[in-house]
Amino acid sequence: MQAFVLTRYGGPDAAELRAMPQPRPGPGEVLVQVHAAGLNPVDYKTRAGGLRVIQRLRFPVILGNELAGVVAACGAGVTQFRDGDRVFARMPKTSMGAFAEYAVVPEALLARIPDTLDCTTAAGMPLAGLTALQALRDELHVQPGSSIFIPGGAGGVGTFAIQIAKWLGATVTTTASPRGRALVDRLGADRVIDYTTEPFEELVYDMDGVFDLIGGETLEKSFRVLKPGSTVVSIAAIPEPMTARKDLSRGFALQALFWVASYRIRARARRAGVSYRYLFMHPSGADLATLAHLVETQRLEPIIDRVVPFTAIQEAFAYLEAGHAKGKVVVRLRDD
Numbered sequence: 001m002q003a004f005v006l007t008r009y010g011g012p013d014a015a016e017l018r019a020m021p022q023p024r025p026g027p028g029e030v031l032v033q034v035h036a037a038g039l040n041p042v043d044y045k046t047r048a049g050g051l052r053v054i055q056r057l058r059f060p061v062i063l064g065n066e067l068a069g070v071v072a073a074c075g076a077g078v079t080q081f082r083d084g085d086r087v088f089a090r091m092p093k094t095s096m097g098a099f100a101e102y103a104v105v106p107e108a109l110l111a112r113i114p115d116t117l118d119c120t121t122a123a124g125m126p127l128a129g130l131t132a133l134q135a136l137r138d139e140l141h142v143q144p145g146s147s148i149f150i151p152g153g154a155g156g157v158g159t160f161a162i163q164i165a166k167w168l169g170a171t172v173t174t175t176a177s178p179r180g181r182a183l184v185d186r187l188g189a190d191r192v193i194d195y196t197t198e199p200f201e202e203l204v205y206d207m208d209g210v211f212d213l214i215g216g217e218t219l220e221k222s223f224r225v226l227k228p229g230s231t232v233v234s235i236a237a238i239p240e241p242m243t244a245r246k247d248l249s250r251g252f253a254l255q256a257l258f259w260v261a262s263y264r265i266r267a268r269a270r271r272a273g274v275s276y277r278y279l280f281m282h283p284s285g286a287d288l289a290t291l292a293h294l295v296e297t298q299r300l301e302p303i304i305d306r307v308v309p310f311t312a313i314q315e316a317f318a319y320l321e322a323g324h325a326k327g328k329v330v331v332r333l334r335d336d
Contacts, residue, residue, distance in 0.1 A: 064098025124328030144169030154180030303327030
């Protein structure tokens with residue numbers, strides 16, 4: 001089978017399309033014929049070696065963290081799916097493998113694709129959708145009447161976050177460029193700040209929570225817009241000890257490393273009277289089923305910026321890394 005394979009850490013030339021053996025499902029696993037796969041920043045960060053401290057890779061390794069396709073075979077003990085089912089998944093953090101014609105996925109990480117979606121659109125949902133759902137529901141505890149600030153709302157995670165926050169009952173403030181404003185307006189944002197001309201830290205205040213998608217100065221300025229005792233959840237800054245303990249199930253060594261690395265940003269949050277949390281989402285078939293239900297009931301619309309053929313995956317990554325995507329970038333391996 002053809003697969004997009006990482007041969008070493010490095011730039012774009014460290015990964016290539018090549019023939020690889022087709023995997024076989026073991027007990028509790030499902031073999032998926034991949035129709036499409038979503039691209040994410042974590043993919044090129046993995047390629048560059050940015051996750052080496054938490055992810056030990058043995059080269060060559062197939063990249064890719066989310067996929068959609070059709071069940072081709074089931075391992076022993078699989079009861080929820082059968083051959084021919086259309087499914088989508090966020091791959092296990094320790095194995096990846098979505099950028100290939102076939103992939104093996106644990107049964108518990110799969111969900112059925114809604115009848116209203118094609119595989120190409122579904123492939124752009126798992127990682128960004130699960131990240132937004134788990135950050136807003138489980139970490140920020142968004143509920144009816146909450147006020148939430150989501151900087152960078154027109155990006156891959158942001159487009160899901162705006163809609164999920166609205167579904168949970170929040171009032172949503174976001175930032176966007178003039179190019180992205182129409183999109184975030186359509187998705188339901190209550191207030192949109194043009195980050196090219198307006199300093200959000202002077203206009204936003206008394207937020208119940210911030211879902212930071214940008215990091216850097218944006219994160220530090222976000223501490224100013226919160227009510228005392230509130231929380232910033234980031235996916236773009238520096239992991240902290242709870243990230244190692246709760247999200248990665250790792251011991252004292254990694255917790256201590258993250259404690260040191262995140263000390264300055266946690267101290268900045270304490271001075272502002274708020275909390276800081278860095279989230280690594282977890283794959284979950286049950287949570288994917290929740291997202292599928294939201295799609296079926298027309299409360300969630302996956303936003304796809306660009307679809308490219310698998311043979312052009314390097315060009316797709318170049319576009320994603322340039323930072324201009326509004327919504328998700330997806331590669332198509334075969335037609336539905």
